[in-house]
Amino acid sequence: xxxxxxxxxxxxxxxxxxxxxxxxxxxxxxxxxxxxxxxxxxxxxxxxxxxxxxxxxxxxxxxxxxxxxxxxxxxxxxxxxxxxxxxxxxxxxxxxxxxxxxxxxxxxxxxxxxxxxxxxxxxxxxxxxxxxxxxxxxxxxxxxxxxxxxxxxxxxxxxxxxxxxxxxxxxxxxxxxxxxxxxxxxxxxxxxxxxxxxxxxxxxxxxxxxxxxxxxxxxxxxxxxxxxxxxxxxxxxxxxxxxxxxxxxxxxxxxxxxxxxxxxxxxxxxxxxxxxxxxxxxxxxxxxxxxxxxxxxxxxxxxxxxxxxxxxxxxxxxxxxxxxxxxxxxxxxxxxxxxxxxxxxxxxxxxxxxxxxxxxxxxxxxxxxxxxxxxxxxxxxxxxxxxxxxxxxxxxxxxxxxxxxxxxxxxxxxxxxxxxxxxxxxxxxxxxxxxxxxxxxxxxxxxxxxxxxxxxxx
Amino acid sequence: xxxxxxxxxxxxxxxxxxxxxxxxxxxxxxxxxxxxxxxxxxxxxxxxxxxxxxxxxxxxxxxxxxxxxxxxxxxxxxxxxxxxxxxxxxxxxxxxxxxxxxxxxxxxxxxxxxxxxxxxxxxxxxxxxxxxxxxxxxxxxxxxxxxxxxxxxxxxxxxxxxxxxxxxxxxxxxxxxxxxxxxxxxxxxxxxxxxxxxxxxxxxxxxxxxxxxxxxxxxxxxxxxxxxxxxxxxxxxxxxxxxxxxxxxxxxxxxxxxxxxxxxxxxxxxxxxxxxxxxxxxxxxxxxxxxxxxxxxxxxxxxxxxxxxxxxxxxxxxxxxxxxxxxxxxxxxxxxxxxxxxxxxxxxxxxxxxxxxxxxxxxxxxxxxxxxxxxxxxxxxxxxxxxxxxxxxxxxxxxxxxxxxxxxxxxxxxxxxxxxxxxxxxxxxxxxxxxxxxxxxxxxxxxxxxxxxxxxxxxxxxxxxxxxxxxxxxxxxxxxxxxxxxxx
Numbered sequence: 001x002x003x004x005x006x007x008x009x010x011x012x013x014x015x016x017x018x019x020x021x022x023x024x025x026x027x028x029x030x031x032x033x034x035x036x037x038x039x040x041x042x043x044x045x046x047x048x049x050x051x052x053x054x055x056x057x058x059x060x061x062x063x064x065x066x067x068x069x070x071x072x073x074x075x076x077x078x079x080x081x082x083x084x085x086x087x088x089x090x091x092x093x094x095x096x097x098x099x100x101x102x103x104x105x106x107x108x109x110x111x112x113x114x115x116x117x118x119x120x121x122x123x124x125x126x127x128x129x130x131x132x133x134x135x136x137x138x139x140x141x142x143x144x145x146x147x148x149x150x151x152x153x154x155x156x157x158x159x160x161x162x163x164x165x166x167x168x169x170x171x172x173x174x175x176x177x178x179x180x181x182x183x184x185x186x187x188x189x190x191x192x193x194x195x196x197x198x199x200x201x202x203x204x205x206x207x208x209x210x211x212x213x214x215x216x217x218x219x220x221x222x223x224x225x226x227x228x229x230x231x232x233x234x235x236x237x238x239x240x241x242x243x244x245x246x247x248x249x250x251x252x253x254x255x256x257x258x259x260x261x262x263x264x265x266x267x268x269x270x271x272x273x274x275x276x277x278x279x280x281x282x283x284x285x286x287x288x289x290x291x292x293x294x295x296x297x298x299x300x301x302x303x304x305x306x307x308x309x310x311x312x313x314x315x316x317x318x319x320x321x322x323x324x325x326x327x328x329x330x331x332x333x334x335x336x337x338x339x340x341x342x343x344x345x346x347x348x349x350x351x352x353x354x355x356x357x358x359x360x361x362x363x364x365x366x367x368x369x370x371x372x373x374x375x376x377x378x379x380x381x382x383x384x385x386x387x388x389x390x391x392x393x394x395x396x397x398x399x400x401x402x403x404x405x406x407x408x409x410x411x412x413x414x415x416x417x418x419x420x421x422x423x424x425x426x427x428x429x430x431x432x433x434x435x436x437x438x439x440x441x442x443x444x445x446x447x448x449x450x451x452x453x454x455x456x457x458x
Numbered sequence: 459x460x461x462x463x464x465x466x467x468x469x470x471x472x473x474x475x476x477x478x479x480x481x482x483x484x485x486x487x488x489x490x491x492x493x494x495x496x497x498x499x500x501x502x503x504x505x506x507x508x509x510x511x512x513x514x515x516x517x518x519x520x521x522x523x524x525x526x527x528x529x530x531x532x533x534x535x536x537x538x539x540x541x542x543x544x545x546x547x548x549x550x551x552x553x554x555x556x557x558x559x560x561x562x563x564x565x566x567x568x569x570x571x572x573x574x575x576x577x578x579x580x581x582x583x584x585x586x587x588x589x590x591x592x593x594x595x596x597x598x599x600x601x602x603x604x605x606x607x608x609x610x611x612x613x614x615x616x617x618x619x620x621x622x623x624x625x626x627x628x629x630x631x632x633x634x635x636x637x638x639x640x641x642x643x644x645x646x647x648x649x650x651x652x653x654x655x656x657x658x659x660x661x662x663x664x665x666x667x668x669x670x671x672x673x674x675x676x677x678x679x680x681x682x683x684x685x686x687x688x689x690x691x692x693x694x695x696x697x698x699x700x701x702x703x704x705x706x707x708x709x710x711x712x713x714x715x716x717x718x719x720x721x722x723x724x725x726x727x728x729x730x731x732x733x734x735x736x737x738x739x740x741x742x743x744x745x746x747x748x749x750x751x752x753x754x755x756x757x758x759x760x761x762x763x764x765x766x767x768x769x770x771x772x773x774x775x776x777x778x779x780x781x782x783x784x785x786x787x788x789x790x791x792x793x794x795x796x797x798x799x800x801x802x803x804x805x806x807x808x809x810x811x812x813x814x815x816x817x818x819x820x821x822x823x824x825x826x827x828x829x830x831x832x833x834x835x836x837x838x839x840x841x842x843x844x845x846x847x848x849x850x851x852x853x854x855x856x857x858x859x860x861x862x863x864x865x866x867x868x869x870x871x872x873x874x875x876x877x878x879x880x881x882x883x884x885x886x887x888x889x890x891x892x893x894x895x896x897x898x899x900x901x902x903x904x905x906x907x908x909x910x911x912x913x914x915x916x917x918x919x920x921x922x923x924x925x926x927x928x929x930x931x932x933x934x935x936x937x938x939x940x941x942x943x944x945x946x
Contacts, residue, residue, distance in 0.1 A: 035545070036918055038723045042545040046520040046919070047537060048813045050507065064500040069507065069524045082502045089579045090497050091586070122519075122544035130548050144725035146918045174918075176726040185726075222945065250494070251599040251638040339491055339498035339602065375729070378852040380865050380942045381883070382643045388863050388942060390856040392729075411854075411861055411887070413942050435727065451945040454887060456861035457732070 001118075002029035002051050002153050004165040010053065010071055011157040017080045020057035020087065022099045024158040026286070026335055028052040031118075032150035035125040040133045040143055042126060056336060057083040058099065061092040063337055095310050096336075099158040100287045109166075109275055109283040117169035117193040118151040125149070128198040132175055135202040141209055143202065145175040149193060156288040166282035169193075172433065175201045176393060177209040181458065182406050184208025185373055185393035187230060189433045191280060208372060208394035212406025217455055218397055220410060224368035224424070225450040226361045226398065229432035229442045231371045236347075237437020238379055238387055239416050243296055244332065245311040246341025248320055254385045254417075255302055259324050264300035264420040267352050271295045272306060272332070272344035278431040278441045279346045286335035294330050296344060300421070308333025308342040347440040352426040361425050361446040363401040369410070369452070370396040370403055377436045385416040389436075390456065410452040422448045459623075463615035465528055466510045466535040471617060473539035475512035477555065479616040480535075481769060482508045482526070483812035488574065491604040492585040495593065498602065500578070507812035510538040516552030517545035522813040555792040556803050558772050560619040565766035567626040568756065569660030573607035576661050581605050584669065591673035592635040597681035603633035604653065605664065606912075612769075620771040628762065628924065629663040630656035630912055635677040637684050644683035644882060646867055648676045650701045651850050656910030656924060658760040679868060682880060689869045689884035691940030695844030696886055697837060697933045700901075702866055703825065704909035704927035705850050710890040711743075711750055712823040712925065714859040715779055716806075716916075717788040719818075721797060728916045729857025732890070733785065738798060741785040744894030747828065750780040752789055754805060754821035759908040761926020763821035765808075770816055772805035779823065783895070789818050810921035817917050824928030827906040834905050834931045839875040845939060846870040846877060847884045852942070855890075863887040865942050885942035893934060901930035 007027045014025055029051040036044040054067040057080070064086030068079040125147045136143035148171065155165040172189035173196050184205040190196055227235075239254065247253035274283050274291040283291050287309060294306055307315065309329045316327055332342040362370065372394030380386040391410050396403045425446040433439045463480040470478035484506045491498035508531055509522040519542025523534040585603045592601040608628040615621050632654015634647040649655045649667055657663050698706065714731040718724055733741070744750075754774035756764050765774055770792055777787040790797075790804040809816040838846060852865035869884030870877040908928040915922055 032919070033541075034919055036726075037548065038725055039550075039721070040548075041550050042517065042548045043723055044520070044815055044817075044918075045518060045541045045545040046815050047522070047541060049523045049525070049534075050813055051524060052505075064502075066501065067503040069505050079502075079504070086500045086502060086578055089577070089582065090500060091582070093496055095496075122541045123547070126544040126547040133548055142722065142725075144722060146726060148919070174726055178722070178725055183725075250636075252636060252643060256638060337497060337499050337501075339493050375857050376854045378854045380852050380885070381946075382645075383638075383641055384946065386942070386946050388852065388854045388865075390854065390861065392857050409856060409861075411856070411863060411941075413863075413944065413946060415946050418946070453941045453944050454861060454863070456856045456858075457889065458856075458858055458860070 001031060001151060002027060004155060007155050007157065014055060014076055014080060015159060017077050018057060020059050020084055022058040022159045024056040024099050024156065026054040027155045029153045030150060033122065034146055034148040035122065035129055036146050037129045038144035040136055042129055045122060055079055055083045057087045059087050061094060061096045062087045062090040063096055064090060065337065095314055097309050097313065099160050100162055100289055100309065101160055102162045105290050110277060112168040112191040112280060114169045114192040117149055117171050117191060120149040120193055131199050132202040135199065135206055136177060139206045139210060141206055142178040143175060148172045154282055156284065158288065162288045164284040164288045171196055173198050173201055175205045177205040179209045179213050182209050182212040182215055183393045187433050189439065211403065212394055212396060215406035215408050218407045220452045220454050222449040222451055224365055224446065224448045226358060226365065226368060226370045227445045227447065228372050229430050229444050230373050230434040232442045232445050233432045233440050234374045234377055234434035234436040235387055236416065236442065238377065239385055240347060241340065241343045243305050243344050244342040245305050245307040245315050248305065249314060249318060254383050259302050262300050263302060263417055264297060265423050266299045267423055267426065268297055268300045268420050269350035270297040271348050272346050273348045274346040276346065276348050276441060279348065280439060281346060285331045285333045287333050289329055289331035291331040291346065294344065306330045306332035306342050306344045311341045345438060349429045349442045351428050355428045356425045357427060358444050362398055362403060365398045365401060368398040370398050373434065380413060386413055387416065388413045408458060409456050411454040411456065412451055413453045414451045419447055419450065424448050459613040460615065460621065462508060462526055462531055463613060465531045466508060467615060467617050469532040469535040470510060470512045470539055473536050475514045475539050477513040477617055478510065479614065479770065480508055480510050481812060482613040484611045485811060487608045489606050490581050490585060492589045493602050494600060495589055497582065505811060508534060509812045510535045511815060512538045512542050513553050514539045514542035515546035517542050517549050518553060519545055520815045553793060554796065556795040556801055558792060558803065561767065561771060562621045563766065564623045567658045568760065569627045571661035573627065573629050573661040574609065587670050588633050588673045591670060592633065592677040595674060595677035595681055597637050598635045598677045599638045600636035604631065606630040614769065614771055616771055622767050622771055624766055626658055627660050628656060629659050629661060630654060630910065631664050631667055631669060633673065635680040637680040639684050642684065644680050646676045646680040647849055648672045650909060651867060653912055656762055656912045658762060658764050683868060683882045686880040686882040689845065689881040689940055691944055693936055694939045695841060695933065695935050696937045696939065697841060697844060697846045697931055699848040699931055700905065700907045700929040701909055702847060702850050702864065703929040703932055705853055706864065707823055707825055707927045707929060708911055708925060709853060709855045710859060710862055710893065711779065712820040715788050716818045717790045717794045717797065720788065721794060727918050732858045732860050735798065737785055739786060742783055742895065743780045743785040743891055744783045745897045746783050747897055747900055748780050748783050748894050749826040750823065751826065752777045752779050752821050752823045758822050759928065761822035761908045762910040762912060762924030763926040768805045768807045769809050770807045772803045775805045777804050789820065791818050808923060810923055814921045819923045820925040822908065822926030822928060824908065827903045827930045828900040830902060832899065832901045834901055837899055837901055837931055837933060838872055838877060841872050841875060841933060844872040845881065845884060846872055860889050862890065863942060883943060886937050886939050887941045888938055896934045896936055897932055898935055900932040906930040
């Protein structure tokens with residue numbers, strides 16, 4: 001694993017090779033492993049060791065990037081030259097800023113490195129899979145899924161003396177249980193593998209597969225839905241790239257002309273908090289700025305966006321300068337040069353005043369649909385934020401306060417503006433992981449008038 | 459590189475592997491993009507490493523490393539065997555590979571102009587010209603353009619004696635104009651959306667695409683869409699342009715024929731397939747006019763699914779997938795071929811890079827053009843009433859690949875054989891086999907384009923792969939239109 005001292009040595013070598021006015025280097029080193037199972041057997045089992053060194057050279061108002069995974073002198077020289085050659089032929093960018101200054105980092109970030117995750121062996125992963133397979137066998141189900149673990153170090157150094165470094169572990173288990181005509185799914189992840197419970201995930205997924213067997217067709221239409229956190233995560237994730245200042249400047253954001261207005265229900269409060277105990281990731285952005293705590297949505301009103309350094313400067317000179325509230329770099333920029341600017345990546349939904357359990361939400365529902373997860377979500381309309389997608393792996397009809405039976409899966413076409421204005425209840429936010437969006441801290445939700453437009457054949 | 463591969467194969471054998479292969483991949487890419495008159499990104503990237511795949515104790519293991527020193531490569535091979543032995547703790551039977559003739563070969567994808575020989579200045583000038591043309595149209599609020607080039611050199615060696623070196627060049631280009639006004643954002647793209655057109659070609663592709671010539675029109679269409687009528691909801695005859703039909707093939711034919719999905723290997727992530735094994739040679743997938751092949755052979759064209767050998771050393775093949783409407787073939791590998799009664803792999807196993815395990819991927823899954831001459835204008839003029847849809851805007855399909863919904867950037871109402879009215883926000887939806895059985899016309903070879911889909915995601919850890927899809931404009935009857943906006 002690449003450590004900060006070694007990265008510092010590599011950076012010194014790069015600096016000596018560089019003829020640019022300024023140079024910045026990103027380091028990313030990963031040791032990862034993933035055990036994959038299907039049909040109650042391990043069918044794929046992989047491991048990877050890789051390091052990436054990405055060099056950005058700047059000459060005045062020109063900059064470009066070149067990346068390699070080789071650290072011998074010849075490779076570093078070649079990549080420095082590549083970044084400089086690319087940079088020299090750029091047109092001048094009047095918005096390009098000098099590299100970030102070292103600055104002060106206030107406070108400390110929670111440790112996200114766990115030795116037992118870094119040391120996890122293929123045998124231990126296989127043993128956990130074996131436990132999952134045994135539960136599938138007991139229930140006469142077929143199981144598929146993954147057990148993954150990784151250790152990542154990442155950092156940024158620049159010629160102004162900025163140095164940031166982050167070391168983290170990750171672990172993840174995802175389990176699907178398949179019956180003849182039904183299925184169930186659960187997924188969780190954590191920096192600490194000791195907090196994962198493969199048997200519990202398998203039991204829950206198996207129960208969903210069992211309970212949703214022999215699904216019946218229910219007509220499409222508007223229903224009250226109860227969404228598990230993973231289902232919430234995968235749909236709301238489609239809006240957060242619009243919470244960057246550059247999206248407003250580009251007029252590609254659904255928040256154009258909507259900042260400061262009531263666009264969601266008053267029970268929606270969202271912030272970006274890299275240091276939240278359930279969050280993950282490095283506490284600095286692609287230029288090395290500390291990621292700040294930003295309150296994005298308060299009582300359903302979008303209060304603040306996130307900004308890279310350059311975007312903040314551009315906004316201050318633009319027609320939007322008086323329309324967006326406080327505008328300053330927040331530490332959410334992507335590595336330069338890029339076209340997307342910035343985005344919040346550590347989303348935390350706040351707990352409501354009166355959180356309900358999923359069981360309470362079901363008990364208070366006369367007729368509705370219970371959704372375990374969504375699948376293949378895509379944006380239909382960028383401004384009204386209409387999304388389409390399918391339900392999957394555990395969809396139930398709720399009748400008279402109980403899960404009544406499994407149903408054939410639905411296609412939805414639903415506006416996030418509508419959905420987040422129609423919340424009847426929320427639970428306690430949890431760290432959640434899906435397949436369509438990055439991990440977040442989100443609650444289960446009960447939403448009225450959720451728009452299902454079609455039914456599929458299973 | 460052969461020596462490096464031999465280190466891996468020898469150690470794998472010594473540690474107890476009954477089969478091993480090693481892929482060393484050296485990849486170089488360049489990505490250039492502009493946005494609203496400025497450089498959006500300018501980046502070069504290179505990556506080199508080795509992936510070692512083994513069977514030990516009858517189970518699979520795979521390990522990869524960026525370090526090609528002898529110690530590291532041998533450690534990586536040893537680790538792959540250790541992982542395979544761990545896999546064997548949870549297995550039902552022994553992995554068996556279909557026999558394959560071992561080959562020693564070298565192949566380079568055909569190209570005329572090395573894209574890396576073209577100066578960055580020339581590329582940026584081209585992008586900025588395109589950008590300027592789009593933004594010369596009043597009402598265009600955002601213009602984005604991109605050029606992408608890739609060179610991938612791969613050495614494959616196996617314990618069976620295969621020794622194959624392949625080099626591929628990939629070029630891609632495209633752009634989009636956006637118009638925001640009132641409460642909507644409209645978009646037009648050329649030559650296709652989500653990255654444009656990509657092929658296994660050199661810089662000659664960029665010259666062929668006539669990028670500058672189409673930029674102003676693209677901007678004009680984006681702005682015009684703001685004032686267009688919304689596409690109606692109902693059941694209509696639709697005509698799809700070839701790029702949209704290419705994506706329709708990708709989602710509703712290409713993915714369901716992947717044998718690993720059919721066999722449940724992707725059940726946790728990408729999903730399974732409605733094409734269960736009992737449907738082979740029995741299911742009426744489409745109308746008599748529907749003929750689809752999975753053709754990786756270079757003679758099919760410079761598609762992103764073209765190669766000489768797949769990533770387990772199987773020579774490129776053409777597999778009939780749908781023959782006169784009948785379902786006739788799957789995409790298979792050496793491990794899975796036996797499940798469909800075949801003694802040979804269909805040659806479709808590919809990996810994103812050195813650090814990924816090869817899995818079954820689409821090659822060039824293409825619908826064959828109509829045999830009778832039929833131009834797009836003729837197809838439209840022979841249609842009394844319907845909607846012509848162009849360029850994908852959104853796509854979604856369920857995890858067994860039955861129910862799909864596609865949105866397109868632009869539509870046209872057809873009346874009396876003529877395009878009479880521009881329509882915005884067109885979408886259509888349906889069930890895969892119903893849809894393909896409703897096809898009653900497809901244009902001929904002159905309208906057929908081999909499109910590249912550079913961003914197909916599959917596998918855990920996820921791998922992004924390029925696939926090819928040849929398609930010509932085609933007509934479908936009684937299709938549900940407009941559900942995407944229903945209720946919103």
